[in-house]
Amino acid sequence: MKDKQTKPLQAVLHGMDGRTYKTMVMYFQGPCKGEAVVVEEVDGEVDIVDLDFPSGKSALDKIRSQKMRRPVIVLSREEVSFKDVLYVEKPIHLATILSVLAQARTLIQQQGWSKSFDILPVKTTENPVSVAEKKALGDGVEIKKTAKHKTAMQMDEGSFSAFIGMITEIDFNDKDQLDKAFYSPKNYFQGYVTAAVKVSKEKNRMLQLNSNWKPLLIFPHSHEVWLDADDKQLRAFASLEMNKATGAKLTITAIDPATSAVREKMDKFYDIDAFVWKLAIWTSKGRYPQALDIHRPVFIKHWPNFTRSLITPHALQITALLMRGPRSMLNIVETLNIKPQYVFVFISAAYALGLVGQAERKSDELFEPPPIKTIAKKESKGLLSRILGKLRSSK
Amino acid sequence: MSQYKIIFTGPVGAGKTTAIESISDIPPIKTDAVATDMTKARKAATTVAMDYGIMNLAGGEKIHLYGTPGQERFDFMWDILTIGGIGLILLLDNNRADPFQDMKFFLESFSKFIADTSVAIGVTQMDLSNKPTIADYHSQLQGLGFKPAVFAVDARVKNDVSLLVQALLYSLDPGLKDHE
Incomplete structure (x- = not known):
C-alpha cells in the first residue's frame, strides 16, 4: 500500500x-x-x-x-x-x-x-x-471506451435543428445576412480545446484543460480526450461565449492522477477528432468560421471519418463534391441546392480538424467550378439514388 | 435486365461476409469452409468461393452484394465478379501485420475496376488495434494517388457499413438525392 x-x-x-x-x-x-x-x-x-x-x-x-x-x-x-x-x-x-x-x-x-x-x-x-x-x-x-467506439449519428434536416439549436439572430434565407453569419472559434470553448490539443500534441504531453466548468484531459499518445460530461452539458457549454473574465480562468496543467477519475469512467473517453468535430458543430450552430471567406473557394484534404462523427445533413454529399475540387461555400449551396447553414456547419467542423482551408491557388478562383459530373452510368443514376434512399431509411 | 452489384473485397478476416450480412435483406449465402492453410491461423472458417446478399429496392429492383474470397489463390475470380459492378468496398483488418500492404495489393488488383467506378475503404478491428490511424491510411493513399473515403468500421454494425456504401455512391455522383 x-x-x-x-x-x-x-x-x-x-x-x-x-x-x-x-x-x-x-x-x-x-x-x-x-x-x-x-x-x-x-x-x-x-x-x-x-x-x-x-x-x-x-x-x-x-x-x-x-x-x-x-x-x-x-x-x-x-x-x-x-x-x-x-x-x-x-x-x-x-x-x-x-x-x-x-x-x-x-x-x-x-x-x-x-x-x-x-x-x-x-x-x-x-x-x-x-x-x-x-x-x-x-x-x-x-473496447470499454464505449463513447469512443459508438457509431455515428446521421442527422437529417428535420432532426438537425432540434439537436444542434440554430442561431436565431441570422436569417439564412436572406442572402445579405450570410456574409455576417460567421463566428470566431477562439471566443468559445472550442478555441481553447483546439489550442490545448495543439500544445499537447506538440509537446507530446498529457495535459488538462481547466475552466470554471469540468476539466478536459488530453492524451496525445492515444489521440483521446476524457471529459466527465454528457452531450447535453457539453452542448450548453459549447455555445457560451467566453468573455475575458471567463477566459482568464482557463488554464492548461499537467494531469493530476490523484484527482483524476479516469479509471472509474471509461465511457468518457472520446477520440480527439470526433470530440473536436462535435464541439465545433455545437459552437457553430449553422455559422461558418470567421477566418474563411464564403465567396472564395475552400478545399478539403480528405474524407472525415464519418462513422465515428456526428453527421450533419448533407455532410457526405458536400465532402464528395469538395473532393472533386475547391468551391466556395456559396457555390456548394447553389450546386447541391441545400440550405447554407448545413454547408456552414459542416465546414466549421471540418475546419476545426484542419481538414478544410481556403484555397490559395489563383487558378481555383479563375473559373467557375464545373457542374457535377457523374461517374455512374446514365441509366443507373436513378438507381443509385434509390439505393441511397434504401440505406438512409433502414438505419 | 441489368445486374447491379456492389463488390466487397479485402483480406481474410477483414469482415466482408459480416458486412454483407449487415445490409442484406436476405440471409446471405455463404460459402465458408474449414480453413486448412495459413488462413487457419486467423479464422476457423473462410470464404472459398464468394458471399452473396441482396438489397431489395422499391419497385422490385435488386442490388446484388458480392464478397470476394479473401485468399489470393482465388484472384482469378475477381475480374469476373466485377463485371457490371457499381463500385468497390474494400475492407482492411487493422490488426493484420501490414494493413498498408494489403491495401496496396487490393487497390492494384482492382485498379481497372476502380478507375471505371469508385472505391470506399472500411478499416475494421480498430477497437483491437488503433494503429495505424485513419489519418495514416490517408497519408499512404496520397502516395498511391487515391483519395477515397476511409472510415473506421465495425462490420457487424449496419450503420457503419451503410455509411461506407453511401460514401461510395456519393463519390460516384455528389449530386445524388435520396428521394429520386
Missing part, C-alpha cells in the same frame, strides 16, 4: 505502442494504487522499457548509452542478461512490479542513478494479475 505521504514514482515509458502505453497508465493508477505515474521524458525519475516491442531494444540501447541516467526497468517475456537494469518478467505480477518500483525508489534516494547495479530478479506469485484482470486492464481497455 502506498504511503499517502510518498509521491508517486515518475515513470517514463519507452518502446510501447499506444494501447500498451495506455494500459500501463491505467495499471499504475488502478492496481498499483498510484505507486507510479506516467510522465514525460523531462519529468521522469525512472525509465520503463518494454523489450517485446520492436522499438524497445533501440530505446534501451539509447538509455544505456547515456552516462547519467535514471534507474531502468525492463519488461520482457524473456529473461534479460543486462546487469544494470531491473527486470520484470511478463506477464506482470502486481507484487513483482510493486517490489521493483520500490527498488527503483531506493536507488533514486541513494542517488545511484549513474551506477551500475546487479540485476535484481524478483520472483513472487503473491497477488498475481489474473488473466481476467489483465484482460480488463489490457486488451479490454480499448
Whole structure:
C-alpha cells in the first residue's frame, strides 16, 4: 500500500505502442494504487522499457548509452542478461512490479542513478494479475471506451435543428445576412480545446484543460480526450461565449492522477477528432468560421471519418463534391441546392480538424467550378439514388 | 435486365461476409469452409468461393452484394465478379501485420475496376488495434494517388457499413438525392 505521504514514482515509458502505453497508465493508477505515474521524458525519475516491442531494444540501447541516467526497468517475456537494469518478467505480477518500483525508489534516494547495479530478479506469485484482470486492464481497455467506439449519428434536416439549436439572430434565407453569419472559434470553448490539443500534441504531453466548468484531459499518445460530461452539458457549454473574465480562468496543467477519475469512467473517453468535430458543430450552430471567406473557394484534404462523427445533413454529399475540387461555400449551396447553414456547419467542423482551408491557388478562383459530373452510368443514376434512399431509411 | 452489384473485397478476416450480412435483406449465402492453410491461423472458417446478399429496392429492383474470397489463390475470380459492378468496398483488418500492404495489393488488383467506378475503404478491428490511424491510411493513399473515403468500421454494425456504401455512391455522383 502506498504511503499517502510518498509521491508517486515518475515513470517514463519507452518502446510501447499506444494501447500498451495506455494500459500501463491505467495499471499504475488502478492496481498499483498510484505507486507510479506516467510522465514525460523531462519529468521522469525512472525509465520503463518494454523489450517485446520492436522499438524497445533501440530505446534501451539509447538509455544505456547515456552516462547519467535514471534507474531502468525492463519488461520482457524473456529473461534479460543486462546487469544494470531491473527486470520484470511478463506477464506482470502486481507484487513483482510493486517490489521493483520500490527498488527503483531506493536507488533514486541513494542517488545511484549513474551506477551500475546487479540485476535484481524478483520472483513472487503473491497477488498475481489474473488473466481476467489483465484482460480488463489490457486488451479490454480499448473496447470499454464505449463513447469512443459508438457509431455515428446521421442527422437529417428535420432532426438537425432540434439537436444542434440554430442561431436565431441570422436569417439564412436572406442572402445579405450570410456574409455576417460567421463566428470566431477562439471566443468559445472550442478555441481553447483546439489550442490545448495543439500544445499537447506538440509537446507530446498529457495535459488538462481547466475552466470554471469540468476539466478536459488530453492524451496525445492515444489521440483521446476524457471529459466527465454528457452531450447535453457539453452542448450548453459549447455555445457560451467566453468573455475575458471567463477566459482568464482557463488554464492548461499537467494531469493530476490523484484527482483524476479516469479509471472509474471509461465511457468518457472520446477520440480527439470526433470530440473536436462535435464541439465545433455545437459552437457553430449553422455559422461558418470567421477566418474563411464564403465567396472564395475552400478545399478539403480528405474524407472525415464519418462513422465515428456526428453527421450533419448533407455532410457526405458536400465532402464528395469538395473532393472533386475547391468551391466556395456559396457555390456548394447553389450546386447541391441545400440550405447554407448545413454547408456552414459542416465546414466549421471540418475546419476545426484542419481538414478544410481556403484555397490559395489563383487558378481555383479563375473559373467557375464545373457542374457535377457523374461517374455512374446514365441509366443507373436513378438507381443509385434509390439505393441511397434504401440505406438512409433502414438505419 | 441489368445486374447491379456492389463488390466487397479485402483480406481474410477483414469482415466482408459480416458486412454483407449487415445490409442484406436476405440471409446471405455463404460459402465458408474449414480453413486448412495459413488462413487457419486467423479464422476457423473462410470464404472459398464468394458471399452473396441482396438489397431489395422499391419497385422490385435488386442490388446484388458480392464478397470476394479473401485468399489470393482465388484472384482469378475477381475480374469476373466485377463485371457490371457499381463500385468497390474494400475492407482492411487493422490488426493484420501490414494493413498498408494489403491495401496496396487490393487497390492494384482492382485498379481497372476502380478507375471505371469508385472505391470506399472500411478499416475494421480498430477497437483491437488503433494503429495505424485513419489519418495514416490517408497519408499512404496520397502516395498511391487515391483519395477515397476511409472510415473506421465495425462490420457487424449496419450503420457503419451503410455509411461506407453511401460514401461510395456519393463519390460516384455528389449530386445524388435520396428521394429520386
